[in-house]
Amino acid sequence: MLAGEGVNAFEGHPSASKCCGSGSWEAERLAKAFTRAVKVKDSVQSPRSTLSILSQPSPRVPVTPKEGWLIHDSQVLRFRPTRWERLVQLLEITTGELIPGQEIPLLKSRREVSRAEVLKLWGEKRKEGWALSSPQW
Structure with missing residues (x-):
């Protein structure tokens, strides 16, 4: 089961019980942060679509000076x-x-x-x- 499927991602991890105690609000906060990170990682575009975005000219003005x-x-x-x-x-x-x-x-x-x-x-x-x-x- 993955972190986003209702299981505490840090359950059973030795450092989670040491620093936060089981069931504490800190452990829940860390589990939510981990779940958000996994969702963001899964929603990242494929390398091919990222490459096509990077190859398009940027509408922004460059920060470094150029002639x-x-x-x-x-x-x-x-x-x-x-x-x-x-x-x-x-x-x-x-x-x-x-x-x-x-x-x-x-x-x-x-x-x-x-x-x-x-x-x-x-x-x-x-x-x-x-x-x-x-x-x-």
């Missing part, structure tokens, strides 16, 4: 972390323009902004149709 690039027509935006501390998180946004026949884009502006402003700008640009890009310079 990111957006492109729209000939305009390019580069987001690069410059200061990443617990209380201060700053990124540099560099704007450039792709020029036909030129190997390197024309750099137009550079500014340093907070992570919150970058997330807002990134979301706005993606809604406007800007696409992810590989590094341009």
Whole structure:
């Protein structure tokens, strides 16, 4: 019989009678915790379904700083972390323009902004149709 089928999971276990005494509320509490753990373990998804969930892109913003690039027509935006501390998180946004026949884009502006402003700008640009890009310079 399993723990969830009406039997005290710790009944007959030597440490249960030593520390808690038979029939004490502590032994019952431990038995209930064990039963919950068994139910949770049994309800875990199969490795195949877990793998498919992990392979999907996460909608959450990454915690660690990464460089990111957006492109729209000939305009390019580069987001690069410059200061990443617990209380201060700053990124540099560099704007450039792709020029036909030129190997390197024309750099137009550079500014340093907070992570919150970058997330807002990134979301706005993606809604406007800007696409992810590989590094341009």
